[in-house]
Amino acid sequence: MIEAQSFQIIDGKHIADVIKSEIAAEVALRRKSGKKIPHLAAILVGHDGGSETYVAHKVKSCEQVGFKSTLIRFEEEVTEEELLGKVAALNQDPDIDGFIVQLPLPAHISEQKIIEAIDYRKDVDGFHPVNVGRSSIGLPAFVSATPAGILELLRRYNIQTSGKHCVVIGRSNIVGKPVASLMMQKSYPGDATVTVCHSRTHNLSEIIRQGDIVIAALGRPGFVKADMIKPGAVVIDVGTTRVPCSETKSGYRLKGDVAFDEVAPKCSYITPVPGGVGPMTIVSLLKNTLLAVQNK
Amino acid sequence: MIEAQSFQIIDGKHIADVIKSEIAAEVALRRKSGKKIPHLAAILVGHDGGSETYVAHKVKSCEQVGFKSTLIRFEEEVTEEELLGKVAALNQDPDIDGFIVQLPLPAHISEQKIIEAIDYRKDVDGFHPVNVGRSSIGLPAFVSATPAGILELLRRYNIQTSGKHCVVIGRSNIVGKPVASLMMQKSYPGDATVTVCHSRTHNLSEIIRQGDIVIAALGRPGFVKADMIKPGAVVIDVGTTRVPCSETKSGYRLKGDVAFDEVAPKCSYITPVPGGVGPMTIVSLLKNTLLAVQNK
Numbered sequence: 001m002i003e004a005q006s007f008q009i010i011d012g013k014h015i016a017d018v019i020k021s022e023i024a025a026e027v028a029l030r031r032k033s034g035k036k037i038p039h040l041a042a043i044l045v046g047h048d049g050g051s052e053t054y055v056a057h058k059v060k061s062c063e064q065v066g067f068k069s070t071l072i073r074f075e076e077e078v079t080e081e082e083l084l085g086k087v088a089a090l091n092q093d094p095d096i097d098g099f100i101v102q103l104p105l106p107a108h109i110s111e112q113k114i115i116e117a118i119d120y121r122k123d124v125d126g127f128h129p130v131n132v133g134r135s136s137i138g139l140p141a142f143v144s145a146t147p148a149g150i151l152e153l154l155r156r157y158n159i160q161t162s163g164k165h166c167v168v169i170g171r172s173n174i175v176g177k178p179v180a181s182l183m184m185q186k187s188y189p190g191d192a193t194v195t196v197c198h199s200r201t202h203n204l205s206e207i208i209r210q211g212d213i214v215i216a217a218l219g220r221p222g223f224v225k226a227d228m229i230k231p232g233a234v235v236i237d238v239g240t241t242r243v244p245c246s247e248t249k250s251g252y253r254l255k256g257d258v259a260f261d262e263v264a265p266k267c268s269y270i271t272p273v274p275g276g277v278g279p280m281t282i283v284s285l286l287k288n289t290l291l292a293v294q295n296k
Numbered sequence: 297m298i299e300a301q302s303f304q305i306i307d308g309k310h311i312a313d314v315i316k317s318e319i320a321a322e323v324a325l326r327r328k329s330g331k332k333i334p335h336l337a338a339i340l341v342g343h344d345g346g347s348e349t350y351v352a353h354k355v356k357s358c359e360q361v362g363f364k365s366t367l368i369r370f371e372e373e374v375t376e377e378e379l380l381g382k383v384a385a386l387n388q389d390p391d392i393d394g395f396i397v398q399l400p401l402p403a404h405i406s407e408q409k410i411i412e413a414i415d416y417r418k419d420v421d422g423f424h425p426v427n428v429g430r431s432s433i434g435l436p437a438f439v440s441a442t443p444a445g446i447l448e449l450l451r452r453y454n455i456q457t458s459g460k461h462c463v464v465i466g467r468s469n470i471v472g473k474p475v476a477s478l479m480m481q482k483s484y485p486g487d488a489t490v491t492v493c494h495s496r497t498h499n500l501s502e503i504i505r506q507g508d509i510v511i512a513a514l515g516r517p518g519f520v521k522a523d524m525i526k527p528g529a530v531v532i533d534v535g536t537t538r539v540p541c542s543e544t545k546s547g548y549r550l551k552g553d554v555a556f557d558e559v560a561p562k563c564s565y566i567t568p569v570p571g572g573v574g575p576m577t578i579v580s581l582l583k584n585t586l587l588a589v590q591n592k
Contacts, residue, residue: 129429195491200459
């Protein structure tokens with residue numbers, strides 16, 4: 001029998017608020033000294049509920065920290081050419097420091113083509129191959145929001161990573177692969193032994209149980225159970241699956257990849273869902289935009 | 297006591313020769329149908345013995361398969377600006393399909409700046425961030441020579457990789473990181489659970505012993521011993537350290553990262569040094585150059 005130990009909840013909401021204050025202070029300083037105010041633009045195609053919510057959050061967060069923000073809307077029927085035209089215009093616009101194209105896009109538009117058309121110096125989502133590649137070889141780059149947010153949480157909670165075994169569950173291009181890449185770099189947070197496992201992995205439980213740090217990003221609610229976790233592990237839950245719920249106004253609630261109630265007592269640190277990694281993603285985007293204007 | 301089992305040597309020299317014949321046949325076909333003959337250029341700065349040897353091998357291999365090749369030499373004192381000028385000229389030259397800048401460069405020149413100046417469509421060494429990034433997210437790209445050579449060996453020997461645990465020792469930008477990235481992609485060879493370990497890893501032996509496939513790329517001769525290897529594992533030795541040797545004309549011989557004599561009897565497959573991964577690297581470069589001309 002394994003004894004429950006005292007665990008600490010990693011409060012992403014709180015850390016995100018702290019960082020927003022830091023960014024706001026930096027913007028106020030720029031304003032005072034006559035420097036350019038960071039300006040983030042977002043392109044939103046169609047009216048998908050999730051996308052609407054995310055973009056609205058991003059715009060609101062820009063306001064909170066004193067950024068300029070611009071929301072550019074297109075209807076679902078927009079052609080790839082029109083969208084590429086807008087991307088080219090934003091690339092050229094000296095007032096726009098960074099911009100994002102909210103994904104997913106309608107099926108008739110190639111997301112990859114759009115992403116690669118963005119000037120990598122304005123690619124604050126960090127999806128352009130130049131940013132993925134530079135980050136992978138350890139050079140300064142815009143790191144995408146979720147991986148950057150995870151590392152920031154580890155940093156703010158002073159969690160040791162050097163030589164630790166970090167097990168990443170999931171190999172998506174926007175979370176699993178980039179966070180694995182960051183965790184193996186010679187830096188802090190980083191310098192970890194990194195294992196990436198996924199749907200094809202044999203003995204998945206056995207491998208996850210080796211993790212001193214477990215980053216769950218597979219998108220299967222409640223997948224990670226207590227018996228998969230080594231006592232004292234740090235557990236980062238990236239899952240945000242919407243599950244139907246009669247108790248909320250929206251009719252759904254977010255559920256993580258980790259069975260929180262049974263896993264938490266075995267951990268040293270754990271992120272909740274919601275309120276863990278989620279709030280950090282927008283903050284990463286704001287940090288990248290600030291970096292973009294500082295890089296000029 | 298572990299019984300010795302019969303193991304198979306992965307004959308990189310032979311496979312490289314087979315692939316060279318395939319490329320030569322393809323070039324002959326192109327010639328016959330009036331298509332452009334692939335043209336590889338190499339820039340060599342200074343007179344480092346190792347670099348001279350590598351570049352000479354590359355030029356000779358081009359001749360063997362019927363490519364055009366151009367060797368461009370600069371003295372050690374060349375300025376970064378002059379070198380960038382030459383890179384720009386090669387980027388523009390329609391007859392050059394691909395080119396490489398032999399590394400290392402003298403200390404007064406930024407290797408990264410030179411690499412990033414190369415048009416990624418001619419970057420047949422696969423070091424440009426666009427190629428690193430595209431490869432990482434699973435898109436077509438020029439993959440750098442050693443990782444591509446390793447995957448080709450696995451493919452030619454029909455070695456199963458899906459769901460296997462692949463342990464990569466070493467996290468260099470030219471071998472460890474890119475081969476790890478390839479082995480986790482949804483493809484063959486790939487689809488493996490991948491662990492990257494390195495100098496900071498705790499319990500290194502224990503982790504290596506989990507590997508169904510072990511890729512040793514740390515550059516420490518004879519580091520991997522028999523007790524670190526799971527019976528039946530596939531062992532790929534990327535090490536090529538020059539050690540002094542009185543029995544060879546050159547005064548040195550190449551030594552791998554694996555203690556071959558004791559490790560081989562435990563393996564199902566193993567690459568020797570020399571004659572394993574080494575011969576495959578030039579072949580990968582030729583394949584990339586052929587791809588470059590086909591992409592046009």
